[in-house]
Amino acid sequence: MKVVILVGSRNPEGQTARAADAFKEGVIRKGSQAEAVFLPQMKIERCRQCEENGWGICRTEGRCVIEDDFAMLVEKIRNADAAVFASPVYFHDLSESLRSFLDRLRRICRWHETGKDRIEGKAAIGICVAGGSGNGAPACTVSLEKVLTFCGFQAVDMIPVRRQNLEMKLAILRETGAWLATNA
Numbered sequence: 058m059k060v061v062i063l064v065g066s067r068n069p070e071g072q073t074a075r076a077a078d079a080f081k082e083g084v085i086r087k088g089s090q091a092e093a094v095f096l097p098q099m100k101i102e103r104c105r106q107c108e109e110n111g112w113g114i115c116r117t118e119g120r121c122v123i124e125d126d127f128a129m130l131v132e133k134i135r136n137a138d139a140a141v142f143a144s145p146v147y148f149h150d151l152s153e154s155l156r157s158f159l160d161r162l163r164r165i166c167r168w169h170e171t172g173k174d175r176i177e178g179k180a181a182i183g184i185c186v187a188g189g190s191g192n193g194a195p196a197c198t199v200s201l202e203k204v205l206t207f208c209g210f211q212a213v214d215m216i217p218v219r220r221q222n223l224e225m226k227l228a229i230l231r232e233t234g235a236w237l238a239t240n241a
């Protein structure tokens with residue numbers, strides 16, 4: 058099986074990246090494949106709210122009008138058996154790169170059959186890493202679960218991590234990766 062991990066951190070060696078790596082290790086241990094993509098390295102514009110009423114072809118055609126890396130990333134999710142979303146906690150919430158991506162994703166796959174293709178019902182896991190004070194990771198997971206559910210994913214687990222328990226959570230993330238690889 059194939060797992061795609063979208064990481065909303067700009068630091069490939071930071072705490073969120075370590076969490077994503079631990080998850081990946083667990084997936085690979087079970088003989089499955091995992092690919093991590095760092096969203097700040099991608100070109101992802103924010104939603105343009107194309108029409109006066111705020112809608113756009115996202116609702117009528119299940120795709121986004123903006124030509125950037127969004128469609129390629131959506132295709133990666135469609136071609137994976139499960140998707141993982143890992144965010145550093147910013148202001149007790151998601152990072153901007155992940156937020157911009159998910160703001161657009163929910164628009165294409167909420168209403169239209171084409172947009173829902175290979176996303177509706179797909180297993181998704183959220184990881185939120187509070188690397189500063191350590192506060193706000195549970196609130197961030199609530200925010201992430203809400204948007205993933207809106208997108209149509211089956212949010213099978215949400216894992217809050219704080220700087221103070223990172224080492225312990227890395228072990229849990231490895232096991233969750235192994236579990237996902239054998240159960241999704």
Ligand SMILES: Cc1cc2nc3c(=O)[nH]c(=O)nc-3n(C[C@H](O)[C@H](O)[C@H](O)COP(=O)(O)O)c2cc1C
Nearest residue numbers: 066071072073146147148149187188189190191192
């Ligand atoms: C704009 C901003 C807001 C942040 N808000 C929080 C927060 O609410 N709680 C927290 O523990 N850390 C907060 N941090 C720290 C990040 O969670 C921490 O830097 C992050 O884990 C490290 O990023 P990395 O995982 O990409 O290395 C914030 C950092 C930034 C840049």
